[in-house]
Amino acid sequence: MSLHVACLCAAWCxxxxSYQDVFQAACRELLGPEADVRWIDIEDEAELVGELDIETFPTLLVADAAHVRxxxxxxxxxxxxxxxxxxxLNDAAAASVAPEFEALAARLRAPR
Structure with missing residues (x-):
């Protein structure tokens, strides 16, 4: 199972x-090396973020190969x-999310 975890933030925040180290440490502890863990600056990676409008920081996205969790x-x-x-990690049920989150998850699943 391929798991994608992204924290959406901004450099000015x-x-x-102060949260970046916490995020990285928790992901290493709980997910191991097989997970795709990304720290995404919504301004530096605006093309990746697409139409998603992030108003509250930090915002987390957890997705598997099929859907957003x-x-x-x-x-x-x-x-x-x-x-x-x-x-x-234990609940593979799909979350009901905005289409923009689904689109971001699809871009994260794409090979880099």
């Missing part, structure tokens, strides 16, 4: 700046991130 903003605490990752 001080919350994101989770998409939405998180409070920037390590335990919140771990809880969300654990829940969606």
């Amino acid at each position: 001080r919350t994101c700046e 989770f998409a939405g903003p998180l409070t920037p605490q390590p335990e919140t991130l771990r809880r969300v990752l654990r829940a969606h």
Whole structure:
């Protein structure tokens, strides 16, 4: 199973700046090397983000090869991130998300 996890942030966001290490550490701890983990600056990677309008930082996307499992903003605490990752590692159900999140997930699945 291929899992894609992306944290959508902005370089100017001080919350994101302090959250990046937390995000990377939690993903390494819970997901292992087989997951595709991405830190995406929504301005630097605007083409990848597409029409998705991110208003709250950080925003997390968790998708597998077939569908989006989770998409939405998180409070920037390590335990919140771990809880969300654990829940969606074990639950392969599709989340009901905006088409823009589905489109981003499809771009993340594409070979780089």
